[in-house]
Amino acid sequence: MENARIGGWQFFLLVFNFTIGTAFFLRPGGMIAAAKQDAWLVPLWAGGAVILIACLWLILAERNPGLSIVQICIKAAGNKIGGLIALLYISFFIQTASWVTRNLGDFMKSTLMPNTPISVFHFMFLIVVCYASVKGVESIARVNEFLSPVVVLILVTICLFAVSEWRWERFEPMFRLNVWETVKETKAIIGFPFLEVITLMMLVPYVKSRVKTALLLGIGLATLLLSGIIFVTIGVLGVTRASHFTYPLFIIAQELRITEFIERVETTIVIVWLVWIFVKLCITYHCAxxxxxxxxxxSDRTWIAIPLMLLVSGLAITFSDNVVENIEWDKRYIFQYASIYGVVLPVLLLILTWIRRGREAA
Incomplete structure (x- = not known):
């Protein structure tokens, strides 16, 4: 295993940035379309549910101290079956990295550089991410620690300036949603981004202290921020406009006027998103x-990291023909798919761990 150590604070920032990552740009429009003016409540119940699920992951880690999720698979289920489960998790990490890469390409091509081939954006990022993965988790954690205050400050500043366009009547009538129907329509948010946090169980063996606090607080703070972003989006754009945009936060930044001569500050929100994409892609790529x-x-990560760029980029291109198709797949299948890795397999591994311990005690 990689000889590295990261602090509890660094792990907290990794969890927070990984969770909020691409979700703060991709989720608001779909959530507002489904839950209307009460969409800001959706991340709260979804994040609360996944915090409970994260307690399951922590119990599994406690029963197998010093091991990553891949190593736990092999220890709990044996070399053959455990190896197969570990391979499934690795494929999940690779697919998540490919989705993040495709999200980057779709955004850049549809909003900023429509004439540039999408694969150019993929390789521009993947080359840097591959280098970061070779350097190790300590380097990723330090870069993330340095960039986190900057991107959060930029995002909060934009939201504060956007409040000048705020209209409270855009929330009327409030608390009229059908809870069960809304849960069914918005359950995809549990899969992405929340259940994807299982990926960070690969990094737990490197954390020096306060793993529980860092994991749960990271998910909790990302939940609150995502809810706040949706709340601001509704107040500024309204339900009708926000639900018809793929990237409503980008539209807010695009229309924002700070003074009479400072306009079109959407480049700042693009910087925020690119940083968060970089962090999330680094983590998933490194975990794979x-x-x-x-x-x-x-023992040598280099010869795995380099060819993996081609696989991730290839998968990113073949996922879907356009961003609308990608969003539709996400809406239909991501909850079921992510639940396999975030709920079903951890429960199975925990049961197998208890059985193995019972046999050893006997």
């Missing part, structure tokens, strides 16, 4: 590389 090395007992 680390998982492969742990499963096949390889």
């Amino acid at each position: 590389v680390t998982g492969i090395c742990q499963l096949f007992r390889l």
Whole structure:
């Protein structure tokens, strides 16, 4: 295993940035379309549910101290079955990295550079991410720690300036949603971004202290921020406008006027999103590389990280033809797909761990 150590504060920032990552740009429009003026409540119940699920992940980690999720699979289920489950997790990390890469390409091509081939954006980011993965988790954590205050400050500043366009009547009537129907329509948010946080169980063995606090607070703070972003989006754009945009937060930044001569500040929100995409992609990519090395007992990450760029970029291109198709797939299937890795397999591994411990005690 990689010889690295990160602090509880660094792990908290990794959890927070990974969770909020691409969700703060992609989720508001769909949530507002489904839950109307009460959409800001959706991340609260979804995040609360996943905090409970995260307690399950922590119990699994406590029963297998010092092991990543891939190593836990092998220890709990044996080399053959455990290796197969570990391979499933590695494929999940790779697919998540591919989705993040595709989200980047779709955004850049549809809003900023429509004539540039989408694969150019993919490789521009993946080359840097590959280098970061080779350098290790400590380097990723330090860069993330340095960039976090900057991107949060930029995002909060934009939201504060956007309040000048705020209209409270856009929330009327409030609290009229059908709870059960809304849960069914918005359950995809549990899969993305919240259940994807299972990826960070690959990093738990490197954390020096306060793993529980960092994980739960990271998810909780990301939940509050996502809810706040949706709340601001409704207040500024209104339900009708916000639900018809793929990237409503980008529209807010595009229309924002801070003074008479400072306009079109959307480049700042693009910087925020690119930083968060970079962090999330670094984590998923590094976890995929680390998982492969742990499963096949390889010591050199470099020769895994480099060819993985081609696989991730290829998968990113083949996922869908356009962003609308990608969003539709997410709405229909992401909850079921992510639940396999975030709920079903951890429960299975925990049961197998208890059985193994019972046999050892006997």
